[in-house]
Amino acid sequence: xxxxxxxxxxxxxxxxxxxxxxxxxxxxxxxxxxxxxxxxxxxxxxxxxxxxxxxxxxxxxxxxxxxxxxxxxxxxxxxxxxxxxxxxxxxxxxxxxxxxxxxxxxxxxxxxxxxxxxxxxxxxxxxxxxxxxxxxxxxxxxxxxxxxxxxxxxxxxxxxxxxxxxxxxxxxxxxxxxxxxxxxxxxxxxxxxxxxxxxxxxxxxxxxxxxxxxxxxxxxxxxxxxxxxxxxxxxxxxxxxxxxxxxxxxxxxxxxxxxxxxxxxxxxxxxxxxxxxxxxxxxxxxxxxxxxxxxxxxxxxxxxxxxxxxxxxxxxxxxxxxxxxxxxxxxxxxxxxxxxxxxxxxxxxxxxxxxxxxxxxxxxxxxxxxxxxxxxxxxxxxxxxxxxxxxxxxxxxxxxxxxxxxxxxxxxxxxxxxxxxxxxxxxxxxxxxxxxxxx
Numbered sequence: 001x002x003x004x005x006x007x008x009x010x011x012x013x014x015x016x017x018x019x020x021x022x023x024x025x026x027x028x029x030x031x032x033x034x035x036x037x038x039x040x041x042x043x044x045x046x047x048x049x050x051x052x053x054x055x056x057x058x059x060x061x062x063x064x065x066x067x068x069x070x071x072x073x074x075x076x077x078x079x080x081x082x083x084x085x086x087x088x089x090x091x092x093x094x095x096x097x098x099x100x101x102x103x104x105x106x107x108x109x110x111x112x113x114x115x116x117x118x119x120x121x122x123x124x125x126x127x128x129x130x131x132x133x134x135x136x137x138x139x140x141x142x143x144x145x146x147x148x149x150x151x152x153x154x155x156x157x158x159x160x161x162x163x164x165x166x167x168x169x170x171x172x173x174x175x176x177x178x179x180x181x182x183x184x185x186x187x188x189x190x191x192x193x194x195x196x197x198x199x200x201x202x203x204x205x206x207x208x209x210x211x212x213x214x215x216x217x218x219x220x221x222x223x224x225x226x227x228x229x230x231x232x233x234x235x236x237x238x239x240x241x242x243x244x245x246x247x248x249x250x251x252x253x254x255x256x257x258x259x260x261x262x263x264x265x266x267x268x269x270x271x272x273x274x275x276x277x278x279x280x281x282x283x284x285x286x287x288x289x290x291x292x293x294x295x296x297x298x299x300x301x302x303x304x305x306x307x308x309x310x311x312x313x314x315x316x317x318x319x320x321x322x323x324x325x326x327x328x329x330x331x332x333x334x335x336x337x338x339x340x341x342x343x344x345x346x347x348x349x350x351x352x353x354x355x356x357x358x359x360x361x362x363x364x365x366x367x368x369x370x371x372x373x374x375x376x377x378x379x380x381x382x383x384x385x386x387x388x389x390x391x392x393x394x395x396x397x398x399x400x401x402x403x404x405x406x407x408x409x410x411x412x413x414x415x416x417x418x419x420x421x422x423x424x425x426x427x428x429x430x431x432x433x434x435x436x437x438x439x
């Protein structure tokens with residue numbers, strides 16, 4: 001029977017036993033009387049020790065001609081050895097098979113990312129991802145995505161998969177990727193927004209979607225990309241936008257607590273970052289109050305009057321941390337001029353919407369939606385859009401639709417801020433931007 005795959009992290013279960021180990025070559029020290037090889041897999045590192053004698057002549061020759069990052073299959077015995085600094089153990093091999101040979105010189109430094117340009121690292125992302133910090137990062141993302149779904153499924157939500165090919169008139173034209181669809185012009189979807197709301201009209205009550213979206217923005221900032229992994233939710237029968245914020249706050253705390261419990265110490269050790277405090281209620285500040293805080297407390301008045309500049313978001317997060325010990329802050333009641341036509345508007349002309357700011361940047365826009373077809377059509381006209389281009393969408397609300405609301409955000413931006421990375425490119429498995437279409 002074939003032996004099960006053994007990972008380095010589990011080697012302490014195999015002391016004094018012969019095993020087969022498959023791993024990368026992380027380092028080689030070829031000394032006068034002995035060879036030391038550090039082997040690496042996704043779970044850790046271990047030392048291979050080979051004495052230079054007649055019995056080991058063939059293995060010594062293999063190691064003498066080996067290159068770093070080659071892959072090996074090792075047959076040998078695991079021994080506990082307190083003198084070995086690396087995990088207090090070593091493997092004494094009886095057979096070594098080179099399963100792939102790396103080129104002599106790597107195009108990037110995979111042990112220290114600061115020694116290679118970011119764009120070069122992105123060119124060789126498959127090598128860049130070999131660093132242990134990247135492996136931990138994507139393990140954490142996997143846990144977060146699982147916990148997100150777990151919360152929603154446990155609370156009766158339905159997962160939907162909305163189409164990513166849309167009629168060109170269903171999306172705003174300037175920021176879409178246009179495609180030919182059997183002779184008809186179509187585009188890649190920017191957002192599942194309309195289809196989440198269709199689920200509300202269908203009586204699905206509460207839904208979520210985790211899927212790609214596409215934005216043809218010629219943006220080169222550290223916060224934007226053209227292919228986004230979006231996380232969206234929509235809930236029915238709400239009384240106000242407060243219900244949406246309540247849900248998002250409880251959901252965020254759920255998956256952050258899961259992350260902290262499983263990987264908190266490892267994250268602190270690797271990234272020097274502590275998972276955000278979830279014991280406090282996220283403060284909620286109106287747009288007008290926020291602008292007054294910026295003026296009165298920080299003497300900062302921005303040119304933009306109906307939205308926030310990045311500096312303002314940073315200062316508001318500083319205020320929330322100082323006053324409420326919260327890394328998160330909800331900003332509510334935005335001017336309707338800065339919000340899309342499908343947001344519900346209150347009697348004072350403010351949008352019943354919010355931005356959730358986190359560690360200095362907006363990560364979420366959420367809102368109560370306008371679910372009344374006549375009001376929605378009026379708001380579409382006010383935005384200078386011809387209602388006939390959105391007739392399919394308006395029809396969703398003509399046959400009864402519950403009051404509803406929801407939110408959406410980009411997964412990479414959230415991950416970037418959790419781990420306090422300086423660029424969204426580092427928080428994306430394979431980044432897509434205006435100047436990057438490969439690998």
